[in-house]
Amino acid sequence: MIRSWQRLTEQQIRKAELEGKLKGLAGEGKPLPERPGDAFIDPGDAVGHRIMAEAGALPEEIKLKAALDTARRVWSAETDPAEKKKKMARIADLELKYSIAREARMKFLGRPGG
DSSP, X not given: OHXXXXXXXXXXXXXXXXXXXXXXXXXXXXXXXXXXXXXGSOHHHHHHHHXXXXXXXXXXXXXXXXXXXXXXXXXXXXXXXXXXXXXXXXXHHHHHHHHHHHHHHHHHHTOSOO
16 A cells, blocks of 8 residues: 555656646745754655645644644643643644544554654
8 A cells, every 4th residue: 555655646746747737836946944853743744744734734633733733832832830720721622632543643654663
């Protein structure tokens, strides 16, 4: 399944190239931005996520990760203990959903672990 996905991806890239859709893109001819967090992400996944993000179609896993990051910032700024507890429950809920989405993606891609 992974080989067919890679083949399809390559075909789509070549098609876009031939149609001139990869010319004049933002950042063309410039070095890629430094993203140290991407060091722990599979390069194929990183490219796929970036392409989907630029097209406005983020996978659920990425949306949940962003929501989780925001929830953690909100929690850390909260001073009321009761509100902090509610916000922690939200973080726990998002962490569970994020883990499920990540595991589902790994299973779909046929990769062990998560």
